[in-house]
Amino acid sequence: MDLSRFNRMDFLPALKVLxxxxxxxxxYLADEPTSARSILKDTWKDNAAFNLMKDVYFLGMVDDAAFAGNKSIDTSKIKSDYDxxxxxxxxxxxxxxxxxxxxxxxxxxxRAFNREYFYTPVIVVFKYGMYLAFANTERLKYKQEWREGEKAGKVSLLRDIDLINPHAGHERIVNDLKIPDSGKNKVxxxxxxxxYWQDVFSVNILNKKFYQEISYWYFWAIKEVAFPDSPVSLVSKVSPK
Structure with a gap:
């Protein structure tokens, strides 16, 4: 996946290619950026996090209509939980x-985006400097039956993806977001x-893959590296000041 395009192209065209x-x-819904205040009408907060936002692009909707090549429902007309x-x-x-x-x-x-659009899940792609981040927010049913929509739960983040020299782990996870378009696992x-995306963003699965890679490296290393006969301390001592 060529993430360096985000440094060569404007943000919205790069997102579309991604x-x-x-x-x-x-x-796709809009080609022009808007402000966070105008999008987050009911969830805006004047604090350090929200004030980091510059431009907001409402990229679009992915639903069964999009998969079928048809037009999606107008988001303003969604009045109940929507797939x-x-x-x-x-x-x-x-x-x-x-x-x-x-x-x-x-x-x-x-979470603010997911609370604003509580009838549908929201994926947010961030760009800051030479980095990219993906945010996927868990959606949970309210305990009170009278409350509409879903509440925002745990946020899974893939963040600080270097657009010039991405970490191999970051590249692998981004590549994993590519959906199968054939075979028994076709999406x-x-x-x-x-x-599919819930699995990709699952913290447990990400941790499992991380420790798998560590174990693969370890078993490779013990075959390739010669260790000295005498034990070497792995703990460095720091003299008191």
């Missing part, structure tokens, strides 16, 4: 001292897409 590469059909996912692109400014956005700040913004509906 989702085309991921083989995800999207019914579709909305995708937003958000550009962020740098924090003070050129620091990257924190995990809690990205999660807070992602051809929103329900299948949602289940």
């Amino acid at each position: 989702f085309k590469d991921l083989q995800v059909p999207i019914n 579709g996912v909305l995708i937003f692109g958000v550009t962020l400014s740098e924090r003070e001292n050129n620091r990257l956005p924190s995990r809690s700040q990205l999660a807070e913004i992602a 051809d509906s929103f329900a299948k897409l949602y289940a």
Whole structure:
């Protein structure tokens, strides 16, 4: 996956190419950016996290209509739980001292989008400086039956993806977002897409893959590396000041 395009192209065209590469059909909604305040009408907060947002792009809707090549429902007409996912692109400014956005700040913004559009899940793609991040928010049913929509739960983040020299793990996960378009695991509906992406963003699965890679490296290393006969301390001592 060529993520460096986000440095060569404007953000919205780069997003469209990304989702085309991921083989995800999207019914695009808007080509012009808007402000976070105008999108997050009921969930806007005047705080450090929200003030990082610059431009917001309402990329579009992925639903069964998009998979079938038909037009999606107007989002303003969705008045009950709907089988579709909305995708937003958000550009962020740098924090003070050129620091990257924190995990809690990205999660807070992602939850706000999901609370604003509580009838549909929302995926947010962030761009800040030379980095990219994906936010997927768990959707949970309210315990009170009288409450409409779904509440935003745990946020899974794939963040600080270097657009020039991405980490191999980041590249693998982004590539995993590409949906199968043939065979028994073919993704051809929103329900299948949602289940597939939930697995990709699953913290347990990501951790399992991480520790698998560590174990593969370890078993390779013990065959390739010669260790000294005498034990070597792996704990460095720091003299008291």
